[in-house]
Amino acid sequence: MTTPMVEIFPDKTALVQKALQEVVALVGDAVAHQGFCTLALAGGSTPKPLYQQLSQANLPWDKLYLFWGDERYVPIEHPDSNAGMAKQVWLDRVPVPSCQVFVTPTEVGAPEQSAQSYETTLRSVFGRLQGLAPDEVPQFDLILLGMGDDGHTASLFPFTPALQVRDRLVTVGNKDGEPRITFTVPLINRSRCVMFLAAGANKRAALQQIFAPQADDQAYPARLIRPVGALRWLLDADAVENLSLPRTDA
């Protein structure tokens, strides 16, 4: 794993502007090199302004393949749906082929069935795109992630069984008894680039633990994210005030 690249911005607006630039550049590079780009989107509130900005971007929409790193187990019309939010502010406003937008199935019965179905879809799509062997882990070009104030990421919550899953791509997460569908650690760590977006003073304590030389990975699951590719943290000043973090600002 490469050393994390940590960039700190004066406010969330500046953070989002940088994220926009980086996503646009990464998509362009991937498409130039391989003819397509595979992206996994983060949920929660932080990425919403980024998605709104991406709706105005000039991207090779027909070359994008989009997934979600995690999803609440609710219908897409539900206000908590990560896919519902991204489609509302971005994907329904641009000409990305709907057959290349892979929404997590949340109405197939049990959450376990949803996880299995999404994994099957992942393998099928990456099999076509990357000639993936059945036991290979798909490699995303970019996985966007947020981080909760408890140090969770995607729907990998502290001290939950999902943190231990190593033989699947997608599993069932658990937030206070509420089922979530989430990428597993191995799938995330296979990515060419993982980009965390985190803003706000409520993230300070968790960030200190995540960047501490020693801390419990089970208590702060974002520590488990050590991708084979680039690991980037885009943070705002509120999230890092008075914290000693490794800075590798460009």
Ligand code: 6PG
């Ligand atoms: C979700 C997200 C989750 C989110 C963090 C941060 O489904 O909620 O995937 O991991 O990224 O909870 O959320 P905020 O961006 O709202 O702080």
